[in-house]
Amino acid sequence: MTRSKGQIGKIVSVIGARPQFIKCAALSKELRKRHEEVIVHTGQHYDHGMSEIFFQELSIPHPDYNLNVGSNTQGRQTGDMLSSLEGVLIKERPDLVLVFGDTNSTLAGVLAASKLNMRIAHVEAGLRSFDRTMPEEINRVVADHLSNLLFVPTVNAANNLHMEGIFEGVHVVGDVMVDAVLMNLAIAKERSTILERLDLEEKDYLVATIHRQSNTDDINALSSTIRAMGRSQRKIVFPVHPRTRNRLVAAGMWEGLPSNIVPTEPLGYLDMLRLMSSADKIVTDSGGMQKEAYVLKVPCITVRSNTEWGETIEDGWNILVGCDPERLLEAISSFRPARPQSDPYGRGDAAVNIAKIIDGVSEVQEGLPSEPAVANHT
Numbered sequence: 001m002t003r004s005k006g007q008i009g010k011i012v013s014v015i016g017a018r019p020q021f022i023k024c025a026a027l028s029k030e031l032r033k034r035h036e037e038v039i040v041h042t043g044q045h046y047d048h049g050m051s052e053i054f055f056q057e058l059s060i061p062h063p064d065y066n067l068n069v070g071s072n073t074q075g076r077q078t079g080d081m082l083s084s085l086e087g088v089l090i091k092e093r094p095d096l097v098l099v100f101g102d103t104n105s106t107l108a109g110v111l112a113a114s115k116l117n118m119r120i121a122h123v124e125a126g127l128r129s130f131d132r133t134m135p136e137e138i139n140r141v142v143a144d145h146l147s148n149l150l151f152v153p154t155v156n157a158a159n160n161l162h163m164e165g166i167f168e169g170v171h172v173v174g175d176v177m178v179d180a181v182l183m184n185l186a187i188a189k190e191r192s193t194i195l196e197r198l199d200l201e202e203k204d205y206l207v208a209t210i211h212r213q214s215n216t217d218d219i220n221a222l223s224s225t226i227r228a229m230g231r232s233q234r235k236i237v238f239p240v241h242p243r244t245r246n247r248l249v250a251a252g253m254w255e256g257l258p259s260n261i262v263p264t265e266p267l268g269y270l271d272m273l274r275l276m277s278s279a280d281k282i283v284t285d286s287g288g289m290q291k292e293a294y295v296l297k298v299p300c301i302t303v304r305s306n307t308e309w310g311e312t313i314e315d316g317w318n319i320l321v322g323c324d325p326e327r328l329l330e331a332i333s334s335f336r337p338a339r340p341q342s343d344p345y346g347r348g349d350a351a352v353n354i355a356k357i358i359d360g361v362s363e364v365q366e367g368l369p370s371e372p373a374v375a376n377h378t
Contacts, residue, residue, distance in 0.1 A: 008358050010036045012094040014085065015063075016044030016105030018054065019177070019288040022269060023100045023123060025058035026179040030355035037061070038092050042081045042105040043068040053268040058184070074104065074135055081108030089116055096121055096358065099143060102136040102287075102308075106143050114146045123176060123354065125150035126157030127287075127308035134214075136287070140308070149361065151354050154311060154344050173353040174346020177288065181295045182348040184273055192274035198237060198262060200278070206234055206332065207275055208261075208283040211241035215285050215303055219251045221323040225303055228325035229283065230258025232332040236283070237275060238263045281332065290318055297341065301331040311344040 011031060015024050024039070031037050041063035055062065067084040069077055085108055089097065097113035099106045100123045113120045122143045129137050144150060144161060152158045153175035161170050195202075208229060216222055222244070229236050238261050240248075248254040257263060267275065273292075276282060282293040285303045293300035294312045305322040312318035317337045321327040 008035060008095045008361055010038065010092065010094045011096045011098055011358075012038045012040060012089060012092055013098045013100075014040050014042065014105055014109035015100060016042035016069075016081070017101075017103045020100040020103065020105065021054035021058065021060060022180045022288070023176045025054070025060045026176045026183060027098075027123065027351045027354060028061060030351045031358070032061075033355070034359055038065075038094065039063045040065045040067065040085065040088055040109075042085070042108065043070055044077070044081075044103060044105050057268050057270050058180075078104045078108050078111075081105060082112050085109060085112040086116070089113060089118060094118065096149075098123065099147075100124060102127065102140045102143070104135070104139065107139040110143045110146045119149070120147040121149035121151065121354075121358070122147040123151045124153060126152035126154075126159075126161045126170070128157075128160045129306045129308040131306045136308075149357070151350075151357070153346070153350070156310060156344070171353075171357055173357070174348075174350035175291065176350045176354070177291050178295050178345045179348045179351045181273065181292060184270065185277060185296075188270040188273040188277070192270045194267070194271040194275050195278060198264070200235075200237070200275075202278045203280045204235065205262075205279060206232075206236045206281045206283055207279045208236050208238045209241065209286055209289060210244055210284070210303060212285045212304070213243075215323065216241075216244050216247045218323075219247060222247060223251070223253065224323060224325040225328065226253065226257065226261070228328040229261055229332070231325075231329055233260055234280075234332060236261050237279075239267045239272065239275075240264065241266065281335065283328070283332070291345065294318065294341070295345065299335055299337055301328065301335060303328065311342075315339070315341050315344075317341060 013024055015021060028037060039061055043066055065088050069080045089112055096119050097109060098121045099109040110120050125144050127140055131137055148169050150170045151173045155172060158170050158172050210225060240263050277296045279298055281299045283301045287308055290300050290302055290309045290312055294317050300318040302318055302320050305320060316339055319331050319335050321331050
């Protein structure tokens with residue numbers, strides 16, 4: 001592909017986890033109209049139900065590279081990604097490295113690109129939970145401070161960056177997750193048979209997902225959450241993250257789940273979208289699902305004490321219950337939004353907005369080296 005002077009030609013997109021696959025699906029279609037895109041899958045999520053099915057259902061181009069890092073501790077997983085990504089970036093020499101969200105794949109992508117003096121764009125920049133005990137919060141902060149282009153979903157996210165002294169390269173574009181939901185909801189309702197397979201009626205059940213380490217590694221917290229959901233007596237469909245299942249099995253709780261909880265394997269995007277859109281409420285500790293619930297206009301109960309999606313709280317469509325089983329039980333019983341939404345996340349045109357900005361961007365850093373930077377071993 002021929003690159004005009006001052007324009008971005010080749011883009012390397014670094015992805016590795018469910019939310020990133022969804023965002024990449026929406027953005028890749030726009031980027032490939034005018035740019036060469038190389039997709040690198042780190043392998044952070046690798047189960048078929050957490051990875052491959054998303055590429056199939058969302059027609060995401062097959063990754064050019066799969067690093068196959070798999071599960072590990074935070075440091076080792078990030079280190080394995082960083083080592084492998086460096087080689088890919090030196091080989092491909094992109095004009096821009098694109099990262100999404102706040103996972104270890106995000107962190108490894110920005111570190112590898114930054115060390116090589118490559119330009120970086122961060123999609124979903126500016127989010128803050130203001131909780132530095134969360135690995136994701138560290139990833140967000142580092143990614144934002146190393147990026148040249150910061151595509152923020154909301155005005156609040158832009159203000160967060162301004163408070164940290166970041167003004168240059170900040171663009172309020174809306175949220176690509178909204179694009180994905182609006183693009184795929186009708187398809188999900190047409191193709192997915194999840195309600196029939198699980199014998200569910202519209203608005204007669206809840207959906208629950210629990211996967212964060214803070215909620216799964218502490219078996220007392222996980223047990224309290226499961227028991228509270230059981231005490232609710234509501235039918236709760238529970239797509240189980242591999243980490244959560246392993247913890248439940250190890251604690252001897254898997255075979256004794258309350259009878260009103262319906263466990264399933266991890267679901268593909270279309271099944272999950274159909275399931276969430278027809279639910280009465282959603283119980284989750286996932287940042288992405290909080291936002292998806294909001295876009296789908298389904299009340300959300302968040303099993304955390306903070307959230308990076310403050311707009312969902314301000315609008316009254318999301319409630320934080322922490323790890324308190326009584327608050328969770330009360331929310332399942334009685335929580336209802338008190339007012340209409342204000343739609344802070346855009347109208348489903350974030351991918352178009354991002355692509356337009358990348359199309360017109362000039363050299364972000366003057367005097368970038370023509371060759372990637374290589375560590376001095378002296």
